[in-house]
Amino acid sequence: MEAMRQPLPRLQLTVPMPIKTGKVAMSPGEDGLIGIPFPEHSNELLSRLNDQRRTGLLCDLTLTSRGARYPTHRSVMAAVSLYFRRLFGAEEGGGEGGGGFSVCQLDCVAPDALDALLDFAYTATLTIPSSGMRDVLRGAQLLGIQCVADACRDILGETAEAEGETAEEQRAQHTTTERMVEAQQAVEKGSRRKTDRKKVKKVGLPHINSSPLTLLPASPFSHPSPASDSLRSLPSTQPPSPEQEEHLKSGVNGDPKGIREVGRGATVNGGLLHWLQDRRIAHQPPVPPLNDKLSEEDDMEGFGDGDGKYLHTSIPTSVAERGAVGVGGRKRKSQTPQQCPVCQKIIHGAGKLPRHMRTHTGEKPFQCSTCGVRFTRNDKLKIHMRKHTGERPYPCTHCPARFLHSYDLKNHLSLHSGARPFECPLCHKAFAREDHLQRHRKGHSCLELRTRRPRRGPELVEDGREDGGRRGLSNPLEALSLQAHSSAFLPRTVLDGGGGSTASPALLFTGDMESERSFALQALAQLGPQRLAGYPELFLRGLEMRGGREAEGEDPGRPHSPPRQRDQWADEGEEEIGEEEAEEEE
DNA sequence: CTGGGGAAGGGGCCC
């Protein structure tokens, strides 16, 4: 499954890809390597695996439940199920681990539930009648398919537990799975000789909540014997001893390594399966919440809709509700604004956080059926489709021009009217578009004009620039930034005076980036080590992209909130305008 | 450097 993992090519966001063919004219990257993404690969791969399962092709594992038989693939099961992953030793980098199993009897999982779980494994879609939800939940718990378990639990409304309890339950789920494997292996050790080449494993699965066993903190995995290959029932589980409970607490809550080890398994498996699973498994909070308002709505929602390949429906809501449970107890998420756990940005509008989260994850679930280009949002896809349909719903009333976007028309109309409402307060050059003025202010063109108009007064420096005595520009970098208008784009924290406004933008930028990166990692850690292990690159990629932009000279540490920037700019503009007016008065 | 087109992301409104 490792080979299945989709690369995260850096060119993905910049190069429109003819998805179907993979043919694309791309310029080589810096090192001459070209990364060509095939976004459909994972889906197609999964679909073909499912076809193989249906036809029994290449199936090397048969699951049975109360007489029903389900041919399947070991690798897929190991990818989707923590139980099988550990049973097969897949977490140790593959090897022959557990290679002997060919039939696995799971009578403790209802046939229908097992069928649904297998469908999920091969389609990333869980289709179950509501009446069978509890069986599926139980099966998912037993097999260590955390995302499904969470989904079922949410749908069943079992979200009343305080967050800590939920996490405890999830941890118990992991440990139960582990215990199953360990017990299985322990039994196998003693009776391996009794089995022949074709073995059937029968597992007496313990109830998930009955007895959380220890998750070994240092080495939570027993690293199952590769030769584990017997056919028998496992002994029923016993309630945890006080030592075990204590061990659980210390090992799970106290020692992140334990969970990190769990996450190690997630890195073994690539592709869609672990993608979804890990996101759910990662839900357990290994560290205290950084923010009470943290919502994990994205946890499912951000990955749950789109092309319908992910779990859907009410999962996100409940997960978000859990995420919104404060330290004081159960509290239903009610406030519309939500804070992004990664960038801390407050997202306004109901249901907008999942949309925002996709900006961090890079997920683009909305794909154009014509050209294959993917989008993070369906409304963007809808607009994109106008390209193919030729629809340009915004015609200019003054000329034959038509536009895809209303705002394009708006910009265009300003050409006809000749209106240039955006004037540079320094050089008084007018622009038809605000962003052009913004670009102008960030550039040097305006500066040149300004330097030709030396100011009077004692606060001028030699080259005519205001030395900013009023602002105390003792720092050359700050003076430089003001010279280039970039003062208007300093981080809000700087301009607000928070944290020392005399520091140079560069230093502040570095700090902001570092703190942001650090926070992203913390948020990831909070969301779960599996998540961290599974796709930190997504988050880091986003940060790198932003850092790259900023490194290219874009507004360092520029707030992402446009209104804030605008406000800042307005403030700065007023300040500078006032400055100019003061000069004029002189 | 500027004008223009388009993409991306956020917010408001409505269902």
Add this chain to the structure above:
DNA sequence: AGGGCCCCTTCCCCA
């Protein structure tokens, strides 16, 4: 509350 739709701003890219 979630999601669709729309508008807006900002940014990138190209000519």
